[in-house]
Amino acid sequence: MPETELGQQIATGTAVATPDPSSRGGRTTHLRVKGLNVHYGDFHAVADINMDIAPNAVTALIGSSGCGKSTFLRSLNRMHELIPGARTEGLVELDGQDIYAPDxxxxxxxxxxxxxxxxxxxxxxxxxxxxxxxxxxxxGSRISRSELDGVVEWALKGASLWDEVKDRLKGPGAGLSGGQQQRLCIARAIAVQPEVILMDEPASALDPIATQAIEDLLLELKKDYTIVIVTHNMQQAARASDYTAFFNVGPDGPPGRLIEFDTTQKIFGAPSNEQTAAYVTGRFG
Amino acid sequence: MSTAEPSDKIALTGGSRRDRMRRMGDQVFSGLALGSGVLILVALSGVALFLLIQGWPALTADPSQIPGGDGFVNYVAPLAFGTILSSAIAVLVGIPMAIAVSLFIVFYAPKRIAQTLGAFVDLLAAIPSIVYGLWGVAVLGPAMVGLQGWLEGHLGFLPFFKGPVTTTGRTMFTAGLVLGVMILPIVSAVTREVFSQTPRKLIEGALALGATRWEMIRMTVLPFGRSAIVGASMLGLGRALGETMAVALILSISGDVTFNLISAGNPSTIAANIALKFPESSGLAVDVLIASGLALFAITLVVNMAARSVIARAERGAR
Known part of the structure; x- marks a missing residue:
């Protein structure tokens, strides 16, 4: 991994398990969203999102279907642009650089x-x-075979898959179980050494044991990466995330808006918004 | 709706007349489907039988009586060579072009342009082959003379472009190009359909890794469509092998067996030879032409079977 300022802070123990936004100290915010609006043609999908996503932490996005959380997630790496007519206003900054800048x-x-x-x-x-x-x-990157071997092993270990597949690396990826395939996809994602990993309901197609493996993996991965995860599973958000953002649409339907964003403890323990409280206690959605 | 009365046993026999009629429909349909399948086999073996019976005198005749005086094999070999050569050029030119057109339509073009372009490519299939032939003789051939001269000058060390260049443009090179355009619509229609079926989650997976559009296509679309590409190529090759009028019009035929694609001396093809010779043939000469048709039939069959085994092997490898 590249030795970043952040990585060193983690290594020296300045980071706490459940960091508090107010005590983030001198740490840089990796991903900052300011006044984000996403449209698909005439459809206004999400409106006026402001969010500072903490580095080396898991941020969960929760909310009922159609509230715009997946669109928001995809707007963080411009994947939503695959849909024709997608338009974005506002800023998404990765280490201070706007990812929507024209160049x-x-x-x-x-x-x-x-x-x-x-x-x-x-x-x-x-x-x-x-x-x-x-x-x-x-x-077009050039990399030697032995270097590549090393990165593949490192990524598979990082995704807790190495021990299960080291004897059949040449076997087809589609021959693995669903949970193993998902960890293979995580290995594939971390192999390119990104700063941030976005996960769109990564465990919703998996059985409870495979889900547990993914959640354990999140705790490992956040040491090196900033993670944003969309989930429909309240327990998962409560167990595995440090921060939680609750999205909802207004009474008139879309656009979806960010209703409350705080530490996971706060959102699930003492939410300040009535809608959030209703949602996390299961009274609607 | 009333709830069912509890009865002593579940009814498995009887059933209404209408139920049985419905099952009758199943049987009729299955019979029709079977009949269609059998009809294809009958038609295919009927054609093969016709070619064999009508061509038999030519296969057994004294070699000196066959046109050319060297026996049937020596008569048909140059024609088979010309057939395969022109089709090979068509495949080399037409299939990459068709795949490129399909990729452009599915992944690059704005929606409105994609639809229009797709319709135009399909329209290419509606042009009669004789019109392609006329176009080849009157337009493409003369237009290709300059390019063929350039090929002779710069790539003349290759046997394909040895020259001398003919000024009519009625060469194997031109014929192959026209055949390439003729097979484009069928290959493009099949590959376009399959490319557009590429699972969205694979496309997204590749792009999310930071693949460019072309890298995404190489990682997901082409592997996904591989067997369809081979299958479509075989359809195209089949059309090129059997194409008659365009080749008959374009090629200036000398009967030479040569790889030289740009000179005036070209081998004919089996189909073109039949079309050109049939009106003036009688007796054994007709039998010879029919026997050459049998040879074409055999070539097409072998090519198809080879293609099928290639596809089968590729599929097994993919699993």
């Missing part, structure tokens, strides 16, 4: 801000090894 290449944004999807999507024609190596070999 910014979305391809490079996505190398710094990776993504893991709802249903595992390993490349079906590739082996386990090639799946992990797929991102590294992109954009």
């Amino acid at each position: 910014v290449d979305p391809v490079l944004v996505r190398r710094k801000i990776g993504m893991v999807f709802q249903s595992p999507n390993p490349f079906p024609t590739m082996s386990i090894y090639d799946n992990v190596a797929a991102g590294i070999k992109l954009n």
Whole structure:
């Protein structure tokens, strides 16, 4: 991993398990969202999002279906632009650099801000090894075979998959179980050494044991990465995240708005907004 | 709705007349489907049988009686060579072009342009082949003379471009290009359909890794569409092998067996040879033409079977 200022702070123990936004001290905020609006053609999907996403922490996005949390997540690495007619206003800053600035290449944004999807999507024609190596070999990068071997092993270890697949790296990625495939996709994402990993309901297609493995992995991954995760599972958000953002649509429907954003303890323990309280206690949504 | 009365046993026999009629419909449909399948086999073997019976005299005749006087094999070999050569050029030119067009339509073009362009490509298939032939003779051939001269000058060390260049443009090179354009619509239609079926989650997975659009296509779309590309190529190759009128019009035929694509001396193709010779043939000469048709039939069959085994092997490798 690149030795960043942040990494050193983690190593020296300045970070606490559940950091408090007010006591973040001198740490930089990796991802900062200011006045973000996303439109698809005439459809206003999310409105006026302001959010400072803490580095080396897990931020969970919760809210009922259609509240714009997935659109918001995808707007953080410009994946929503795949949908024709997508338009964005406002700022998303990665270490102070606006990822929507005219001269910014979305391809490079996505190398710094990776993504893991709802249903595992390993490349079906590739082996386990090639799946992990797929991102590294992109954009004309030259890397020696032994270096590549090292990165693949490191990424698979990082995704807690190495011990299960080290004897069949040449086997097809599609031959793994659902939970293993999802961890393969996480290995593929971290192999390119991003700053931020976005996860769109990464465990919703998995059984409880595989889900547990992913949640354990989140705790490991946040030592090195900033993680933003969309989840429909309240317990998952409560267990695995440090911060929680609650999204909801108004009484007139979209756009979705950020209703409350705070530490997970606060959101689930003593939410300050009535809608948030109703949602996390299961009274609606 | 009333709830069912509890009865002693569940009814498995009987059933209304209408139920049985519905099952009858199933049987009729299954019979029709079976019949269609059998009809294809009958038609195919009927054609093969016709070619074999009508061509038999030519296969067994004394070699000196066959046109050319060297026996049937020596008669048909140059034609088979010309057939395969022109089709190979068509495949080399037409298939990459068709795949490029499909990729452009599915992944690059704005929606409105994509639809219009797709319709135009499909329209290429509606042009009669004789019109392609006329276009090749009158327009493309003369227009290609300059390019063929350049090829002779710069790549003349290759046997394909040895020259001398003919000024009519009625060469194997031109014929192959026209055939390439002719197979483009069928190959493009099949590949376009398959490319657009590429699972969205794979496309997103590649792009989320920081792949450019072309890298995404190489990682997901082309592997996903691989067997369709091979299958579509075989459809195109089949059309090119059997194409008659365009080749008959364009090629200036000498009967030479040569890889030289740009000179005036070109081998004919089996189909073009039949079309050109049939009106003036009688007796054994007709049998010879029919037997050459049998040879074309065999070539197409072998190519198709080879393609199928290639696809089967590729599929097994992918798993």
